[in-house]
Every structure is written in C-alpha cells, then in structure tokens.
Amino acid sequence: MPEGWRSERFSTQSDADPKKQTEGAPAKINTSSVSSAQTAASSQPEESKPAVISKIFLPLGDGAGVGAFWSGNDFIIVSDRATQMDTSALQGTGRFANATVQTVGNTTIAAFHFDQVTPLEMHKQPGGWILAVRAENETSRHAVITPQAKDGGLLYPMPQPGRVIEISDPASGARLLVATAVEECPGPLLRRHKLGYEIWPSMQGLVFAIESDQVEVRKGNGGAFLDVLGKDGIPVASGAEGAVADDRVDWSWLGLRALNPAVLKEDYRRRWTQAAMQPPEARGEARLAAARAAFAMGDAREARAILGTAIEDNPELALQPNVTFLEAASELISGNVDGASALANPEAGSDGVLWRGLYMARSGGNPAKAATLLAQGFPNLENYPEPLKKQIQPEIATFIARYGSDEDRSVLEPLPADGRFDLARAFMTLKAGDQDKALAMFSHLASDKRPEIAVVAAEQTLGMKLAAGRIRPAEAAAGYEKLLFAARQAGAEKEVRHGLISALMQTGDWPGALVAADDDMRLFPEDRIALAPQIEQILEHLAATDIQAGSAKSTELIDAVAMIESHVDQIPDGPAKGKILAGLARKLQGLGLPGKAAIAFERALPLASDDSQRAALGAELAQADIDAQRLGQARRALDETQDPGADASLASRRRVITAGLLAREGSRDQAFELLEQDESDAALDLKGRILEEQRKWPDAVLVVGRLATKNLPEVGALNADQQQLAIRLATDAARANDWSTLDRLREWVGGRRMSPERQRIFTLLVTSPEDELRKRSEAQ
Known part of the structure; x- marks a missing residue:
C-alpha cells in the first residue's frame, strides 16, 4: 500500500x-x-x-x-x-x-x-x-451489456470479475446478488427486466435482483454467469435474444422482449404472483413488473389496470418517467389517444421514436414527421414480442408506406407476404408510380372484411378515380358522404372528410365545402392549421361570387355574408384576406348595409398589396361612407388613399365619387366642373343627375342622351336597366319639350318590348299632343 x-x-x-x-x-x-x-x-x-x-x-x-x-x-x-x-x-x-x-x-x-x-x-x-x-458538466458512465449464451446459461462479461456476494437491499428487502469486479466496470443506467430477475443500475459491477429461487448467479470465466436450477426452469438464455443497450426504452421501460407466448405468459404469472405476495407497502415495483409483463403479452388494458392500482396506492410512481411512459403506451394501444399525450415528450430519446411516431400518427400530428419517426424505430419491432408486434406492425407499415419519404419506405422492404400488409403494399405500389396497378389493388381491398382496411382502400379508390377523371367531383363527394359512418368506426374519418372537402370544392359547392370543413375542425381541432389554405380558397370564391340582392338568390347572398363573417378571422392577415374582406364589404353594400360595408372596407384597406389597390379600396370605402351619410369620413378616406399613378379607369372612378361627395355637400357646380371632361358612364350618369336636380332639362337631355347612345343597343331586347335609361331620357326630353329627341327615341326603341308598366310610361312620354289629337279624330 x-x-x-x-x-x-x-x-x-x-x-x-x-x-x-x-x-x-x-x-x-x-x-x-x-x-x-x-x-x-x-x-x-x-x-x-x-x-x-x-x-x-x-x-x-x-x-x-x-x-x-x-x-x-x-x-x-x-x-x-x-x-x-x-x-x-x-x-x-x-x-x-x-x-x-x-x-x-x-x-x-x-x-x-x-x-x-x-x-x-x-x-x-x-x-x-x-x-x-461528479461535476455538473460531466455525464455518468454506464455500460452496454451484451450477454453471451454459454453452456445453457448467460455470461455477462466483466473485466477481472470478483466474487458474487448475496445481500438484502436495504431499501426494499429484495434479494440481491452483487457481481463485483477488480477493475472499473460501470453497470447499466436503467433497470433491465429479465425472466426471473432484473439487472439494477450500478456504478460499479453488476447488481442482480433475483425474483426466482431457480436463478443462480456465480463467478464465471470472464464475468458473471447466470443459470437456472431445476429441470422445469425456463432457460435464461432465451432472454439473450436481441440484446441491446441498457438504457433502451423498449426493454427497460416497457419490458418488451422477443420471447414466445408461453414464456411471456409464464413471466406475467410469476410477476403477478410476486406482486400479490408482497406486503401492500412494498408492491409498487412488483406491480410495475407485472404491468410490463402484461403489456409485452399485448394486453394493454390489463397493463393499464395494474398501473392504475399501483399509482393509486403510491402516487409518487406517477412522477417516474418510465412509469409515465408505460402508462401512456398502454393508453395508446388501448385506443385512448388523449391519455397517451406523454409519448409526445422526447425525453425517452432515440429509442422512444417509434412510440412518439405512433402517438403522432394516431393523434393527427404532422403525418410526414410521424412517418419518419416510425421508420426510425421500425427495426425495433423485430425484437418485440409476437402478440404486440402483430397488433401494431401492419398499421405502422401502412402509415410509413402512405406518408413516408422514399428513405422512410426503404425500411419496409421487403414487406412480409402476410395479407395483413396488403394495404401497405398497395401504397408502396402507388408511391412507385404504378397508378393502374395501385388502383386495382385498392379497389380489391375496398371489399375487405376488415373495416380498417376497406375504408382506407375505398377512400383511396375514390381519390384516384377523381384525379384520373374517371368519376365526376359530385360522384366522388357522394361516395365520401356514404363512407363517413364506416370511416368513424374504422378510425379513418379524418382522411375521408378531407376527401369530401376537396370533392365539394371541385364541384364549386363552396358553401357545402365550408360546412364540411367546419365539421372536420369540430371533430379534429388539430386540423385547423392544415385546413387553413382550403378555408381561404373557399372564402375567396364566396367573396367573389356576384349575387344581386333582391334576386331569387338573395338568400344565398345572406348565407354567403354570414359564412364569410364567421370564418374570415381564421385567415392570416395578408392580401388574400384583404380581398375576402373587400368582397364581403361589396355584398354588405348590396344588402343595403353601407355602415357594415364601410367597416369591412376599413379592415381590408391595410391589407392592400399595392398603392393602386389601396386607392381602389379607398374609393369603395368612401362610397360606402357616403351611402351611410358619413360625409366627413368619406372625404378622409379619399384623401388618405390618393395614388398619383392610378390608371385612367381608377382615376375616373375616384373622380366621380369625389364629385358625388361635393354634390351631397351642396357644391353641384363644382362637382359638375370636376367631371366636365369625363365621359365615362358613371360620370355621365352623375352629371345628368346634377342637371336634373338643377332642372336644366335641355342640358340634361344632351348628357343623358350621350349615356343612352353608349348603352342602348341598336337592335334587340332591352334589359331592365336599359329600359329605365330610355324612360329617363324620355322624361328629360319631355320636360325640355324636345320633341325631336322624343321622336327619334320613339323610332329607336319604341318598337321593343318593355315591361307593361314601363311600356305605358314610355308611350305616354314620347307621344306628342298633335299625335294624340290625330288619333282621336281618326277614332271618330
């Protein structure tokens, strides 16, 4: 020394x-x-x-x-x-x-x-x-234990092994066999569960917690050697299959090992018996072991029940990450996705990616990211117990095939020949570019007896036929509608609803598409962000659709306004939202609600994409304010949206609105002077109204006459607006005693059909007294 x-x-x-x-x-x-x-x-x-x-x-x-x-x-x-x-x-x-x-x-x-x-x-x-x-910036050392099957037992290699010492754990009273080592030999970081024993975390040497009297640990040649005593003992060598790092979640937290069903059943029986024999205050760890064994057998509901009892008796267990993870995985496999949110936590590290991915896939997260996580963890499934693997492997393979990248899908090759992987095979064929073969595969699977297969296949068949033009959008929408109930039972409702929304949009049924989108977001709130582009497109079409108030479709106009108002705030601020708000304002204006229209225009104004659009919206806002009798606000709207570079059409429109504002304020001469050189329809109409208000009938005939010349066709039927314009010109000419204009007007449009009331008025206006006297004399 x-x-x-x-x-x-x-x-x-x-x-x-x-x-x-x-x-x-x-x-x-x-x-x-x-x-x-x-x-x-x-x-x-x-x-x-x-x-x-x-x-x-x-x-x-x-x-x-x-x-x-x-x-x-x-x-x-x-x-x-x-x-x-x-x-x-x-x-x-x-x-x-x-x-x-x-x-x-x-x-x-x-x-x-x-x-x-x-x-x-x-x-x-x-x-x-x-x-x-240990210093704060240093990480703890731990080992990767790779046991070796030898002489019917397992050898855990150790440098210069010492004696194996049996002691009782001071905290739990468990029987421990401590395999000592002369040289530095750090143990595992987390517990590792085996059949009949556990390996505990250790800083030096290996610590075996023995649960079965048949398990023996002794110093071997090159390490600690485990063997089973008795003819009926299950060989510990079976636990060496798929040996991995000790901090692996699948093994340490979930108790998953590639053991045959008989061994899994025996393991569960042993652990359950051990838990039952422990005093109540010491059952926590034993119950956790029993829950892991139940989970490994594929009985997630039993695992969840055992965990619930254990946590109820010892609430502190719920704070342990391994317990939280096992409980969340049990909830997920049992179908309770909401109760599995703990799986979203990346705390488990790289080994937890499979479970994070499965939770993300089932909870409606980003499908591409979920597929990547599932692909990273897919090789782990090979070392899972068969009952659990049988439950989740086809689902995981299908999800990767459907949403994964080329790299993600590479982990699936080759897919097992088992029919449970037929849907994944169809998606792999689709992703490979063979559309016809994939469509045939999906069409065949659409009649499968398993609803989770049939619904997905039917949904894919509808989508592919619609994309190829083999069915009309309305037919596809009807097909998706019929699938909804079965899709809800099969857990594929979200995808079917997405297809329904797309088909309705392709048919041009924008209100129906918006209702379908609302139903989707009500059932799947996480879709709100993903559906934002479709909502925006639907609202743009609803806002752009021209439905005149007072027509047979006025109810549609009211419905469109209500839909836009209730959804527009879901759209992020930007030019698209500005266009939707402007369309909403025009519809409100059409319904005779200029005050509400002005509010919508004011919201749209800051979202204009350029000065020209801003000037156009400013003009419409000013007109709405004028109609709402808010002349000062109209003036401010015009002043704040001036654009010297506006084109001739926009400049004329703003000039007419400005002149109309002047006329409303009593400055008719100034308004007329502003429009003197403007010969647009709106300018002629306003100048004619100003002259009519001033009772300058001869001048009004000249201005309205020019408007009529531009808008009344030479021949053919007249629409309602054209009939009204003809009567207006006739009225002004009659008041000006301009019989030459009346004669020309009578010859030009007198023979064309008008509504009875307009026809009576027009005839009365264009008939001179001389004609009336001549008709009376001829009648006598």
Missing part, C-alpha cells in the same frame, strides 16, 4: 500522487475542492476549520472485487474482502459524514447516507478507490 495510506482509515485527500505525503501523516482535506477551508485563519487549529469534501479515498486494497449501487438515498459499496475501516476521518466532512462500515466474514459493506440522490463517480487508485461527487 502506498505511503500515507497504510492505516485502515478513510482518507479525504485527493487522487493526486499519494507518494508526496509523509508516511503516517494525518489525513488532510482536499484543499483544491474546498475554498472555505482556505479562507480560515492560519492560527486556528486544523480541527476547527470548515470542511466541505468533494472526494474521499476508500482503502479497499488493490485486488478486491468491488460493486456499488444506490438503494434509496443510500449509496452501497460492496467488497469481496474483509477490510476494517475507521470512519472517524469523515466526521464533519459534509456530504460523506454519514457513513457506516460492517464486515461479514470475508465481505465488507460500506453505506453512505445522503439527504437525496447525489451524482457520484468511482475510480480505482493504487491501494483502493476514489469516491467523488
């Missing part, structure tokens, strides 16, 4: 070269890690100096086999040699002060009690071991 470390006492010195100390010198505090000791006055006795120790030396000897693990808040160190150690040197050292040492035969057991689990590390040094508090 090196100089200075010959006494059988714990030493608080550092792991620096011990030869630098004087032989027989008293143990010293590691001043490199204790700043408070350095600040004490030099005149003080060394015993009175404050000491905060971060590492200690354990004089266990060079050839001793050592194991170390946590038991509750106690850190246990086991040595396969008897070493009498005095712990007085640790008194007053803070973290390591509460220590006990006992020797039993040729075994030494040291226990350090902490107020809470503290990150520690152990390193071998000449003459013993260093136990130290």
